[in-house]
Amino acid sequence: xxxxxxxxxxxxxxxxxxxxxxxxxxxxxxxxxxxxxxxxxxxxxxxxxxxxxxxxxxxxxxx
Amino acid sequence: xxxxxxxxxxxxxxxxxxxxxxxxxxxxxxxxxxxxxxxxxxxxxxxxxxxxxxxxxxxxxxx
Numbered sequence: 333x334x335x336x337x338x339x340x341x342x343x344x345x346x347x348x349x350x351x352x353x354x355x356x357x358x359x360x361x362x363x364x365x366x367x368x369x370x371x372x373x374x375x376x377x378x379x380x381x382x383x384x385x386x387x388x389x390x391x392x393x394x395x
Numbered sequence: 396x397x398x399x400x401x402x403x404x405x406x407x408x409x410x411x412x413x414x415x416x417x418x419x420x421x422x423x424x425x426x427x428x429x430x431x432x433x434x435x436x437x438x439x440x441x442x443x444x445x446x447x448x449x450x451x452x453x454x455x456x457x458x
Contacts, residue, residue: 333448334397334399334447334448334450335447335448336397336447353447354446354447354448355444355445355446355447356442356444356445357443357444357445358441358442358443358444368448378421379419379421379442380420380421381418381419381420381421382418382419382420383417383418384397384398384399384416384417384418384447385396385397385398385417385431387397
């Protein structure tokens with residue numbers, strides 16, 4: 333399966349906030365995430381980078 | 396392999412601009428893409444949405 337884990341950058345750390353994410357849809361104030369089970373999460377953040385082969389998507393908080 | 400294909404929205408159409416993308420890094424004026432072969436592409440666009448299980452990442456041009 334090709335879902336990714338989503339991490340939020342907090343200083344030097346990257347904290348996983350959601351596993352097995354399928355869809356990401358940016359909206360005005362952040363990102364709407366949905367995992368493969370259909371669970372949804374809104375995060376006031378933007379995408380900092382992703383490496384899909386490593387299943388990693390890194391977010392950073394919106395300032 | 397869990398790379399995605401990247402499409403640029405052009406009106407009602409979605410045109411594939413890069414296959415087998417591994418990494419995406421947003422920068423000031425757009426996105427830097429790199430595929431699994433290490434080829435790089437800069438696109439003056441932002442992420443409109445992605446469905447990783449479908450290997451689809453949709454971009455839209457920056458206005």
